[in-house]
Amino acid sequence: MLNISKAENDAPWKAARRQLDLSEPPENGLGYGGSSRSGSSRPEDIREAILRTGKEIVTLGASDPEMISLMGFFEEDVGPDTISDMTTTVIIEDLAAITEGFCKTNGVPLFSFDFGAGHMLPKFVDAKGRLTPIILVPRDIVRDLPIANDWSDIERAAMENARIxxxxxxFLGGIIRPTVIERKNALRNAALGSSADFDFFLAAVKANVGNYDPNLDALGYYRLKEIVAHGFPGLKQPTPYDLKLGANEIVRVVKDTIDQFKRHVEAGNLWEELWVGAKPKKERASQLIYYAIADAFCKANDLDISPEANMGGGPIDFKFSSGYEARVLVEMKRSGGTVVHGYEKQLEFYKTAAQTEFGLFVVIDYGDLGNKLNEIRRIREERLKKGERASEIVVIDATRKASASKRK
Incomplete structure (x- = not known):
């Protein structure tokens, strides 16, 4: 409706307004009410603000429905509860069907209500004796909204794009110490500069979004704890390193840490810790596990490692150093992310900021790398032909594998 609307309050705009129901569905009881489960509608100005921002985004040419989850970022008065209630209203029939099926399977009494498509639902009796239906929400569709809790992560990811x-x-101009609101407004204006800018910003947000079930260890925290507690064999190499030789020797150490990680992922069972069921875990999971290995390795060989070190150009994933001048950077990307931009621009920017020519680019391949590897290899070859130093590329095959007993 917003896409075909020509002006506010025309027929498509009014149709979009009717669809944008921000009332809090009382059936699922997810609100913050005290004695009452009934929800309340948000002020009309919030709904209009969402409509205007939505129109601004679709006018850019963007059509990804995930734009709705950005409203809490773009609009100060829109929080996770607003997005949650709006989403619940959209999928309420599906939730009712799931609730009915679950209750039938588990012997929960069901009752008939004048609700939606007539699903049988469990009931709730309030203090005044009134019966209301209950809608259950599956835990696996509940997710964190980083827009509210981890805005700094989104800001950091978006700011990795030089244009943004x-x-x-x-937009910040000469503001010396901008407030969070001022930074939000500046990034909002930058993200809505063009369709390409918005697409990159949305990709940065998605990289920080996902549900988290501690039983599935989506970020690898439990596996990380195990690694820290027990370590891996072979951290102390038979041939000692001479770190006094400078950055080239540190590169050798760093390559050995990556080889150690690569070997356990590709030939061992560590790849299992990079997946949640049939989906790859967040990029953070592989970084955490690699850091556990590299940190133990560096401790065994008296080398300093700094995760997410900010050298003035933003945080690099890992910085290895011995003394002030000998520095080696490692940037790690999952295959579904911004691999080409990360190699061509991002790592080079970090190297310049860190005043080093030494960097390694690690790609965690989950099977969706496509033509990105050929592209970054082409970029590397062109730099080498020009006599320039080009960061090495390491690809780690993290695709799902058969058990060791079934491998040929």
């Missing part, structure tokens, strides 16, 4: 970063700095 330059636009943000332009």
């Amino acid at each position: 970063r330059d636009r943000v700095n332009k």
Whole structure:
């Protein structure tokens, strides 16, 4: 409706307004009410603000429905509860069907209500004796909204794009210490500069979004704890390193840490810790597990490692160093992410900021790398032909594998 609307309050705009129901569904009881389960509608100005921002986004040419989850970022008065209630209203019939099926399977008494498509639902009796239906929400569709809790992570990810970063700095102008609201407004304006800017910003948000079930260890925390407690064999190499030789020797150490990680992922069973069922875990999971290995390795060989070190150009994934001048950077990307941009621009920017020519680019391949590997290899070859130093590329095959007993 917003896509075909020509002006506010025309027929498509009014149709979009009717669809944008921000009332709190009382059936699922997810609100913050005290004695009452009934929800309340948000002020009309919030709904209009969402409509205007939505129109601004679709006018850019973006059509990903995930744009709705950004409203809490773009609009100050929109929080996770607003997005949650709006989403619940959209999928209420599906939730009712799931609730009915679950209750039938588990012997929960069901009752008939004048609700939706007539699903039989469990009941709730309030203090005044009134019966209301209960809608259950499956835990596996509940997720964190980083827009509210981890905005700094989204800001950091978006600012890795040079074009967005330059636009943000332009909007901030001469403000010495911008507030969170001022930074949000600047990044909002930068993200809505063009369809390409918005697509990159949305990709950055998605990289920080996902549900988290501790039983599935989506970020690898439990596996990380195990590694820290028990370590891996072979951390102390038979041939000692001479770190006094400088960055080239540190590169050798770093390569050995990556080889150690690569070997356990590809030939061992560590790949299992990078997946949740049939889906790859967040990029953070592989970084955490690699850090556990590299940190133990560096401790055994008296080398300093700094995760997410900020050298003035943003945080690099890992910085290895011995003394002030000998520095080696490692940037790690999952295959579904911004691999080409990460190799061509991001790592080089970090190297310049860190005043080093030494960097390694690690790609965690989950099977969706496509033509990205050929592209970054082409970029590397062109740099080498020009006599420039080009960061090495390491690909780690993290695709799902058969058990060791079934491998040929």
